[in-house]
Amino acid sequence: MAYFGLSEISRGSIAVWRRNMDAFMKTYQVNFIPPFVEPVLYLLALGYGVGALIQEVDGISYPVFIAPALVSISVMYSSFFECTYSSYVRMYYQKTFDAMIATPLSIEDVITGEILWGATRSTIYATLMIPVLFLFGVIDMPTSLLLIPFAIPAGLLFAAIGICFTAITPGIDALNYPAFLFITPMFLFSGTFFPISILPQTLQYFAFGFLPLANVVSVNRAITFGEFSPLILYNILWVIGVGALFFLIALKLMKRRLTV
Template sequence: MVTVDAPARRGLLLRVLPPSLYAGRASALLERSVLAYSRAWLVFLSGFLEPLFYLLAFQIGFGKLVSEVTGPGGQPLSYVAFVAPALLAASAMNGAVFDSTYGVFFKFRYQKTYDAMLATPIGPLDIALGEIAWAVLRGGLYALAFFGVMGALGLVTSPWALLLVPAAVLVSFAFSAIGMACATFLRSTSQFDYINLAVMPMFFFSTTFYPLSVYPEPLQYVVQCLPLYHAVELTRGLSVGVLDAGMIGHVAYLVVLAGLGVHWASRRLSGLLLR
């Protein structure tokens, strides 16, 4: 009877299993991204500064014209306190979408980075999880920095606001997963306009700057289908400590979106890279 030691069994298993079933190596891609950006940390400012400038503009300018608005639970809020958590969610979205679309596209279409990775035991699922993890980390860093700015401006008034950063990580996860799946359909850099066409309307119309009640009733149903709407409503409720059952729905929406994105992205990579 021939015996096979454990390392040999693992090597034999890697040769037998199809690459799409490999798992547990996503951390290698995350480490690669950290090393690649360690000398280019200034690029992180791109997704953080835009919502920060919006916040400062509302604090100094527009916030002087609008004294109070109705926030979660019907309580009055200053306009800056109303907008700040929404901009935090937008900051997390921006960081996640940037990395999961632009970065993935060039690695996939031009640099052929993923083709080289598939020559190793890394499979499409590892690639998807690794790239999404990096986008989540970047979005989470944006949210953490933005939360610090909110604290410095006196906009953190509830202990529940500490959950804003974990909520932003979930937002980053959902948008990065869907963003990576969408990036596999892009064939040229000009098609990035489609990404902007989806992100910009969400940024402006997902109750970021005014409550849902200002919309006509039929349009309210459309707005409530947008992913950023659920992110904004979740972070806005946490920022003032108003919790309700609707938050479970917001979290569930983002979790399902993230799961669908991971599945879709790994399936697309499997079909495109292993054909």
């Protein structure tokens, strides 16, 4: 347990990451649909449909208000689902992890590679959404390019949380619990489609204290609006710190699950 398992991580984790990247690129046509189609659908239905009734939020047009949230949601979904359902399939059904740990790779290498890949997928999706949102005129350039580097720690956070659930789930169906009881409520209540500031004070504290997506949306909105405050520094530190914590927990839980 030296250094929480960190000493067992080697360059081999990159080979695990490459395996997932290769599998992703084999079917890239399908994989590239969500980042192009999702923002269009959300913007049309919510931004311009619902937005027609709303006019402005804090002096900002509704499509512009939700644009950074759409990127945040995509970052959350892509890494969380990659590191839950997809990782579980690789671990349990395909026995890919078993094949890997029969080579010089350690369990920690495999899990690190999985989490790095989850974050990469988030970053790819955030990157692909930017031109779409720019064409709709709802984000500004070039400041909005900062959404890309921030997708990395945000993606790592959701990937690590996903692996923790994968490590403790009794079966693939039970992954629906975190998906519906944790991810879906966050999708709706993290300052995504209405500002957190209209919530009661205590709920605001709760959101920034415990909801990963609330912190990610806050940072991304600051990026696209070009308005930074001390709260943003707190949000960034929260995402990195909690991400690191869940990374260590993920290593430990997976080590326990996979050691025989």
